[in-house]
Amino acid sequence: xxxxxxxxxxxxxxxxxxxxxxxxxxxxxxxxxxxxxxxxxxxxxxxxxxxxxxxxxxxxxxxxxxxxxxxxxxxxxxxxxxxxxxxxxxxxxxxxxxxxxxxxxxxxxxxx
Amino acid sequence: xxxxxxxxxxxxxxxxxxxxxxxxxxxxxxxxxxxxxxxxxxxxxxxxxxxxxxxxxxxxxxxxxxxxxxxxxxxxxxxxxxxxxxxxxxxxxxxxxxxxxxxxxxxxxxxxxxx
Numbered sequence: 001x002x003x004x005x006x007x008x009x010x011x012x013x014x015x016x017x018x019x020x021x022x023x024x025x026x027x028x029x030x031x032x033x034x035x036x037x038x039x040x041x042x043x044x045x046x047x048x049x050x051x052x053x054x055x056x057x058x059x060x061x062x063x064x065x066x067x068x069x070x071x072x073x074x075x076x077x078x079x080x081x082x083x084x085x086x087x088x089x090x091x092x093x094x095x096x097x098x099x100x101x102x103x104x105x106x107x108x109x110x111x112x
Numbered sequence: 113x114x115x116x117x118x119x120x121x122x123x124x125x126x127x128x129x130x131x132x133x134x135x136x137x138x139x140x141x142x143x144x145x146x147x148x149x150x151x152x153x154x155x156x157x158x159x160x161x162x163x164x165x166x167x168x169x170x171x172x173x174x175x176x177x178x179x180x181x182x183x184x185x186x187x188x189x190x191x192x193x194x195x196x197x198x199x200x201x202x203x204x205x206x207x208x209x210x211x212x213x214x215x216x217x218x219x220x221x222x223x224x225x226x227x
Contacts, residue, residue, distance in 0.1 A: 048213060
């Protein structure tokens, strides 16, 4: 059974701080790891990491994948109040059906 | 614009009632999914379907039922057998090949409350 564990579950920081969110996983026949941001309703896509793309960056957000240690981190620098959200990590196996297994999520609160 | 539409946004159910949540997509995606999200928890898979007239149980299928009569539609029925149905329900769709997770599209969700 595929498994994803995120930490911390909750994090409160001040604007301007840098945060690191963690995701460890177990999956049969890994295909990809994905990060999503969920503010109120639908999760929105942030990054996809694969065996051939283990580091991604977009503005203040960046993510790396350690396939050996089965671990990924999501970094957010110079945090803003608009970064407040639940951040979800998910893994996709090679098997058809493309069912994603999600972690519990990290609730990030950025205070002004 | 292509996307997924879930309805209603809010739903109240009396104990013992069955209710059906609607999910429609016009993305021409083959695969569709239903997830449940409880406060402080991630998304848990209820049912998924890769093709019309076929679907599989996810991790928490008990007390739920689905149908997939059309490619565009994947309704979820929450039956009276589901003992704790109060939750946020998300529908998603994707292609069914390659890096499908990259193209995962979510609806805006339905918040179901038992009264």
